[in-house]
Amino acid sequence: MFFDSHVHTEGLGISELKKMKESGIEKVCSLSFYPIKPYFPQTLIDGFRKLEEFESRRCEILGIQMFPGVGIHPRCIPPNYMTVVEHLEAGEWVLFGELGIEKANEEEREVFVSQIRVAMKKDIPCVIHTPRENKRIITSKILEILENISFPPELAVVDHVNFENLDLVFEKNYWIGLTVQSGKLSPQEVVKIVKEYGSDRFLVNSDSGYRNEFLNAVAETAKILENEAKKVCLRNAERFLGV
């Protein structure tokens, strides 16, 4: 039994979810992402309901326990985004994500900071995206922001970590997300990282959805991780979520 800690079930069809389940994935975090820049904050608010009500049910029917992650992804910040942040502040949530920074402009920083402040106040774990472009520089900025507000390290996964930013994140105490997909990490690279840095703080995920098809990435990685698989492909994600 494995846990894929970062997927977007909204971009996956039913036969793909079945394939994930058949590969051994029994738990997933399904994170908010809207594939265009929305014109209205309301779109995201309804999107969170869609994730919580419809997507979780779709997973449940297939035997996958789904933990919905809500929040504003840096690539889909709507106008009047504080409407969304206030909605997050007013509600009950199990997880925030994807949050993060893509280009590090002022708006992205404000959106990120306002959301992690809510997470701190309400004790909600956060999945934090790091971008493809300028990964090392942007990761430094993310870590600086987290430290500036003394964000509790156990509540954050810094995600999509690879050889470009691994040292930066490893010297702090956050959880570290390793994404196995074409253009990110291979299962073999995950094994290399885990052998070198230990298995205590890593969570493996596929980031499946919309475009990415490596649905059994976590299961394939678990196979070659051997003894470490249980921690980095299941237990660490459960500890992060407190479940």
Place this chain on the structure above:
Amino acid sequence: MFFDSHVHTEGLGISELKKMKESGIEKVCSLSFYPIKPYFPQTLIDGFRKLEEFESRRCEILGIQMFPGVGIHPRCIPPNYMTVVEHLEAGEWVLFGELGIEKANEEEREVFVSQIRVAMKKDIPCVIHTPRENKRIITSKILEILENISFPPELAVVDHVNFENLDLVFEKNYWIGLTVQSGKLSPQEVVKIVKEYGSDRFLVNSDSGYRNEFLNAVAETAKILENEAKKVCLRNAERFLGV
């Protein structure tokens, strides 16, 4: 080359769209449907953009030409739905759908009528859903509404037609949608209908998306339709859309 005239690409993963393409589907109508009742009309308005900008691009990359259908499905009527209708009135569209009636309450009728009035004014083809429950009675109501406003028959597909309501729709002049999926029609039943009623007014579709997995329904039906396939699995849909 086939045309699946009723799908919801938003509920399909990339490997499923590929499978459709491999079965011979090169054109689809991807219709609006929000899988929960939205709290905000803005959610649908952004959803139409998502369909036009993101989903059509996702199909295009795979070699599928996608015609986006916009509008309010009777199962997802938001509060202040006139905001959506006004948006439809103000914009440029290739297709409306799914419109229709599910239970025939006052609100559904109003939403349906206000949308088909816009369609008439702007000369936009409409895909009109008929429900599973009380199909015959609701179909009568739909036909009555269309006739009351003298809706141009060539602009409407009455969809999900089966043996319960076929005679009612056939005696009018609308296009007739035959949906091949578990619980609706089998490919063999489509063949039976086409042999009996002729191939001039039928459009075959799969209604794929979210839950339905019979992705190559149109291609499978085309195989056994033989000579009639070109019309009911391609040309009629093109004529309906005027492409």
